[in-house]
Amino acid sequence: MGKKRHSSVLVTGGAGFIGSAFVRLLAEQGVPVAVLDKLTYSGDLKRLEGTGGRFRFYKTDICNKRAAGAVFASERPDTVVHFAAESHVDRSIKDAAPFIETNIKGTQVLLDVSRKYSVNRFVFISSDEVYGEIADGKFKEDFPLKPNSPYAASKAAADLLVQAYIRTNKFPAIIVRPSNTYGPWQYPEKLIPLAILRILGKEKVPVYGKGKNIREWLYIDDCVRGIAEIMDKGRLGQIYNLGGSCESRNIDTVKLLLRLLGEKADRFKFVKDRPGHDIRYSLNSGKAAKELGWRPKVKLAEGLKSTVAWSLGHRDWLKSKLADVNKLYGK
Numbered sequence: 001m002g003k004k005r006h007s008s009v010l011v012t013g014g015a016g017f018i019g020s021a022f023v024r025l026l027a028e029q030g031v032p033v034a035v036l037d038k039l040t041y042s043g044d045l046k047r048l049e050g051t052g053g054r055f056r057f058y059k060t061d062i063c064n065k066r067a068a069g070a071v072f073a074s075e076r077p078d079t080v081v082h083f084a085a086e087s088h089v090d091r092s093i094k095d096a097a098p099f100i101e102t103n104i105k106g107t108q109v110l111l112d113v114s115r116k117y118s119v120n121r122f123v124f125i126s127s128d129e130v131y132g133e134i135a136d137g138k139f140k141e142d143f144p145l146k147p148n149s150p151y152a153a154s155k156a157a158a159d160l161l162v163q164a165y166i167r168t169n170k171f172p173a174i175i176v177r178p179s180n181t182y183g184p185w186q187y188p189e190k191l192i193p194l195a196i197l198r199i200l201g202k203e204k205v206p207v208y209g210k211g212k213n214i215r216e217w218l219y220i221d222d223c224v225r226g227i228a229e230i231m232d233k234g235r236l237g238q239i240y241n242l243g244g245s246c247e248s249r250n251i252d253t254v255k256l257l258l259r260l261l262g263e264k265a266d267r268f269k270f271v272k273d274r275p276g277h278d279i280r281y282s283l284n285s286g287k288a289a290k291e292l293g294w295r296p297k298v299k300l301a302e303g304l305k306s307t308v309a310w311s312l313g314h315r316d317w318l319k320s321k322l323a324d325v326n327k328l329y330g331k
């Protein structure tokens with residue numbers, strides 16, 4: 001994978017949850033890789049310790065055109081994979097400003113800098129949330145974008161901007177829309193690691209509303225393998241859904257975690273629902289399957305088991321985020 005076609009890959013947001021897993025995968029394959037990351041609250045270089053330092057790192061804000069340009073001038077990447085983002089829906093409801101700045105303006109800056117330095121492939125990591133919610137059926141890539149949260153709206157704006165550059169400037173980009181991703185190293189503000197953090201702290205797990213919202217879960221290894229396939233073999237100008245094919249109601253996901261951690265099934269509490277909470281996401285990933293042979297391999301129960309095992313071995317890392325997570329949720 002990758003080795004032949006990519007003389008160098010620049011990964012934005014490579015110190016984040018998904019970006020770091022992608023960097024670890026490229027480093028394993030011997031692909032030359034550089035990471036550009038601002039190291040916000042959610043960025044952490046500990047996630048990259050497993051690479052044995054096989055990457056170059058730039059602590060840079062994607063919104064700063066001059067600083068980002070300097071990274072491109074020294075790296076001259078032929079491929080850019082753009083993960084950097086503000087990524088948490090609850091934070092976007094409290095304050096949308098950093099989402100507009102990083103997710104929209106930051107993407108525009110990267111597009112312009114990538115054009116200036118004649119990047120051959122620009123892979124933009126969008127989200128399933130750009131489609132909005134769907135009660136029945138599955139979203140296909142050509143469905144309209146109807147985002148609901150400020151986070152999803154900022155991702156949809158960036159997604160449309162990439163489409164505009166593809167069309168207007170013949171810019172060589174590909175858009176990836178993964179479903180809800182989970183696994184080792186996820187920041188414990190998101191449902192699965194938050195539930196694990198609370199269970200380890202002997203607290204009840206908070207569940208929004210009545211826990212009936214359905215998410216399509218994608219294990220991190222399947223997610224980054226899919227992105228790598230798209231980077232290598234995806235067609236320029238195209239959009240690819242990457243869904244985990246594991247739909248689960250939030251309450252059932254939490255109960256599975258309680259069972260895996262040896263706790264009683266009633267150790268959760270319903271809390272006031274998230275405003276505008278999307279009821280269900282579900283992707284049709286047939287295009288990635290047909291064109292690239294990509295299919296998710298990890299079932300939810302298996303992925304959660306691995307995530308729990310990893311969490312038990314990384315309690316200190318999870319707990320190091322506790323004060324920030326408590327502040328976010330007003331504890």
Ligand SMILES: NC(=O)c1ccc[n+]([C@@H]2O[C@H](COP(=O)([O-])OP(=O)(O)OC[C@H]3O[C@@H](n4cnc5c(N)ncnc54)[C@H](O)[C@@H]3O)[C@@H](O)[C@H]2O)c1
Pocket residue numbers: 012013014015016017018019036037038039040041042043044060061062063082083084085086087088102106125126127128155177178179180181182187
């Ligand atoms: N986690 C999911 O379930 C999921 C699902 C679909 C799509 N996505 C998308 O995948 C991407 C990665 O998500 P994640 O869960 O790894 O997020 P994350 O919050 O774990 O990581 C985001 C990274 O971006 C960096 N960053 C933030 N603002 C920056 C800026 N202005 N300049 C440079 N770096 C900056 C952070 O320091 C961090 O390292 C995002 O674009 C997200 O929208 C995530």
